[in-house]
Amino acid sequence: MTPTSHRDSPPTTPTGRRPDESMTLLTSMMERPLDPGYAAAAERRVAEGLPASTGTRTATVAVAAVVAGLLLTMGAIALRAPSTSAAKAKAQLVAQVESRRKAVDRQEASLRTLQAQVEQLRGQALAQSSTSLQSRLEALDAASGAQALTxxxxxxxxxxxxxxxxNSADGNPRTDAGNDxxxxxxxxxxxxxxxxxxxxxxxxxxxxxxxxxxxxxxxxxxxxxxxxxxxxxxxxxxxxxxxxxxxxxxxxxxxxxxxxxxxxxxxxxxxxxxxxxxxxPAATSLTVRAATVPRPDPSSTATP
Incomplete structure (x- = not known):
């Protein structure tokens, strides 16, 4: 008779042991998901005639969640929205710049009108002077930019x-050095x-x-x-x-x-x-730092 091999013999289970004894921890977690400490506390409350839980847990969590949501929303709005004072200051500066620019344009237009009047009066005065003086004055006006030319x-x-x-990714033209x-x-x-x-x-x-x-x-x-x-x-x-x-x-x-x-x-x-x-056009910012009255040319004096 050939002896039976241990590898060919069917597995045997010792008497009194569960087949899933090696999975006791997982089995207990599935059968009793509540922590033993919490379960003991709930049993004591039931023994004293009180409900198993306080009943305020759900309401407290809901209130806390609402408060946290409001705080997060307010923070996001504060970060995304520009400061009111900064926006007002910027608007005031822009308004001042536009106002000053319009004032400068009005003054420049008034200056050109006055220059035209001066040119007209000077032309009337020069009509009584010599032709050489008129030609010299016109040449000086053209060279100095005091007169419009066509x-x-x-x-x-x-x-x-x-x-x-x-502009660059942040919208600031000063940080866009690649296109300078x-x-x-x-x-x-x-x-x-x-x-x-x-x-x-x-x-x-x-x-x-x-x-x-x-x-x-x-x-x-x-x-x-x-x-x-x-x-x-x-x-x-x-x-x-x-x-x-x-x-x-x-x-x-x-x-x-x-x-x-x-x-x-x-x-x-x-x-x-x-x-x-x-x-x-004629120049609008002509200023004279020093001026003297020219002496008459002796050669141009008529001999009696």
């Missing part, structure tokens, strides 16, 4: 490169204007601002200032003179080469067009 010339327009005005190369700066305007003077320009204005020997082209924040007035792009440069000669001489000057480099290397938009009739 004639043929060219129009040079500078504008930022396409896409150079897009495509913007027109005051230095660019200075080089181009000096090149136009070198090319033989007789009179120049930028966005209606007449350039004189005392004009300043500066940069403040994100704006170009001419005669301390901010300009809006595109920047239109009106130049009086011979159109053909101006275009040829400007192309051969350092200013023309600089303008081509702005267009080719940085994508800045540059255009030059000839025009048969252009007008540059």
């Amino acid at each position: 004639g043929k010339g060219i129009v040079v327009v500078l504008d930022n490169a396409p896409g150079a005005d897009k 190369e495509g913007k027109v700066f005051s230095k660019d305007m200075q080089v181009v204007v000096n090149g136009l003077w070198q090319a033989g320009a007789e009179a120049i204005s930028v966005n209606g601002q007449r350039l004189t020997s005392r004009s300043a082209i500066r940069f403040a924040g994100e704006a170009i200032l001419v005669n301390y007035r901010p300009l809006a792009r595109p920047y239109t440069i009106t130049v009086l003179g011979d159109p053909d000669n101006l275009q040829v001489e400007f192309a051969d000057s350092a200013g023309g080469a600089y303008a081509r480099a702005l267009k080719d290397n940085y994508g800045i938009r540059v255009s030059i067009d000839a025009a048969s009739k252009l007008t540059v």
